[in-house]
Amino acid sequence: MAFIPLVITVVMGIMAGGMVALALIGPRHMQNIFGILALFGVVLGLAAAVIGQPLWPTLINNLLDLILSGFIGYAVTTYFVLAYQPKPDITPPPLAEAQTAQRDGPGKTAVIYFAPGEAAQYDGRIAARGFDTVDYPQGLPPTLLRPLYLNDLKRKYEAIGTSPHRAIHLKLAQKVQDRLGKRYKVYIAFYNDHPSLTEVAAEALRDGSRRLIVLHARLTSPPPTVKPEEWLDASLRLKRYGVRVSETAPLWNSDLLPRVFVRRALATTEGLDRATVGLMLIGQGHPLPRRALPEAKDAPPPLQRQNQELTFQKRVRQALIRAGFPDDQVVPAWTQWQHPTIEGAYAQLVAESCRRIFWIGTGLMTDSVTTLYDIPAILRAAAEQSGVEVTALGPWNDDDVVAEALVERVKQVAIVD
Numbered sequence: 477m478a479f480i481p482l483v484i485t486v487v488m489g490i491m492a493g494g495m496v497a498l499a500l501i502g503p504r505h506m507q508n509i510f511g512i513l514a515l516f517g518v519v520l521g522l523a524a525a526v527i528g529q530p531l532w533p534t535l536i537n538n539l540l541d542l543i544l545s546g547f548i549g550y551a552v553t554t555y556f557v558l559a560y561q562p563k564p565d566i567t568p569p570p571l572a573e574a575q576t577a578q579r580d581g582p583g584k585t586a587v588i589y590f591a592p593g594e595a596a597q598y599d600g601r602i603a604a605r606g607f608d609t610v611d612y613p614q615g616l617p618p619t620l621l622r623p624l625y626l627n628d629l630k631r632k633y634e635a636i637g638t639s640p641h642r643a644i645h646l647k648l649a650q651k652v653q654d655r656l657g658k659r660y661k662v663y664i665a666f667y668n669d670h671p672s673l674t675e676v677a678a679e680a681l682r683d684g685s686r687r688l689i690v691l692h693a694r695l696t697s698p699p700p701t702v703k704p705e706e707w708l709d710a711s712l713r714l715k716r717y718g719v720r721v722s723e724t725a726p727l728w729n730s731d732l733l734p735r736v737f738v739r740r741a742l743a744t745t746e747g748l749d750r751a752t753v754g755l756m757l758i759g760q761g762h763p764l765p766r767r768a769l770p771e772a773k774d775a776p777p778p779l780q781r782q783n784q785e786l787t788f789q790k791r792v793r794q795a796l797i798r799a800g801f802p803d804d805q806v807v808p809a810w811t812q813w814q815h816p817t818i819e820g821a822y823a824q825l826v827a828e829s830c831r832r833i834f835w836i837g838t839g840l841m842t843d844s845v846t847t848l849y850d851i852p853a854i855l856r857a858a859a860e861q862s863g864v865e866v867t868a869l870g871p872w873n874d875d876d877v878v879a880e881a882l883v884e885r886v887k888q889v890a891i892v893d
Contacts, residue, residue: 484524485538486545492517493549500623501557501600504630554623558604566674568712569682577684586680587662587886589649590704591693593669594641594844598633600626605668611699611781612763615812632849642669644842644874645693651879652691656886661685673704674711681717689889690723691882695788695839696781697726724885728784732881734795737836740869741796744834754805754830756821757792758851759785759839761810785839792838804828811846818851822858822866833864837871847871
């Protein structure tokens with residue numbers, strides 16, 4: 477019978493550890509329940525480890541068993557929850573049905589507006605699926621620390637209320653549809669959210685589409701893990717439908733996009749002495765070469781995305797200088813890895829005697845947790861030290877010029893095909 481307390485200790489430890497992981501990962505309304513269950517497991521496990529154990533060596537061993545089993549429960553639950561990715565049941569349309577739709581329909585081209593996803597409200601499942609398609613995996617914490625990362629994300633959602641990321645992409649996709657006209661049908665898909673790329677591609681086949689154009693709604697090239705053509709070929713075998721797939725280039729060299737930021741900056745600073753105005757151009761940032769992870773065999777060169785965004789930042793900066801803003805007071809900044817950091821760029825503008833500072837998300841496509849929480853938090857802390865006001869001019873969002881730039885990319889591919 478001596479093994480019964482040990483069994484109780486181990487089982488309760490595993491349960492407590494698992495509940496801790498679920499409390500960190502799960503939604504806020506379930507956090508208290510998981511926390512209570514974790515506390516119950518700890519109390520019952522301690523009781524089984526301590527009661528009836530007068531000898532210190534045995535007591536210490538029991539406590540170590542409780543701690544170890546708690547760690548095992550936490551680790552197993554973390555791996556299981558983060559690795560679990562329910563795959564939608566996608567049934568490719570029968571070949572005869574798709575061919576009939578192609579023959580009888582107007583012969584439209586399907587444009588799949590493809591972008592990373594971010595839930596309006598905290599959703600640990602969507603955030604966890606995003607780990608596989610994040611731009612740079614080295615920006616993520618180790619797997620066992622990711623519940624803490626998700627808990628911090630949950631806290632940020634509580635602070636901002638709602639992320640408009642998804643709604644903005646939906647508006648942009650509709651604007652693209654309005655500009656392309658009836659010859660095209662625009663669908664929207666997300667890397668890590670529904671609808672997925674394969675879901676909307678199957679829908680496009682049912683609608684009789686003969687061509688698919690994957691429209692990359694982003695500044696730089698997609699990360700190596702995002703492989704639209706491979707995903708579609710593996711899940712739908714598009715060749716048997718006679719459907720061609722093309723992908724658009726990213727937007728980093730668009731001639732239209734710099735106009736968005738020039739127009740906003742001029743409109744916001746109208747009536748101000750621009751000699752006292754500072755502009756901070758915030759980009760995503762990219763790992764330094766020594767920190768870059770090996771890329772996939774067929775991926776673009778590791779520094780390609782960094783060079784793309786850096787080129788775009790320089791073009792926007794030159795456009796703003798030509799519009800009348802002082803050279804030394806238009807400063808790039810990066811959210812991570814590169815320099816100057818946001819704090820460094822702010823200090824540089826303060827040193828230039830700027831009395832008003834505006835930040836523009838030149839490398840950030842939509843408002844999100846990053847633009848609504850992370851960047852303002854950094855700038856508030858910096859402003860408390862110097863007292864210089866900082867105002868957001870925001871990222872690209874659903875500006876009409878952004879929609880025009882996306883349409884331009886679609887037409888470039890359509891002409892080539």
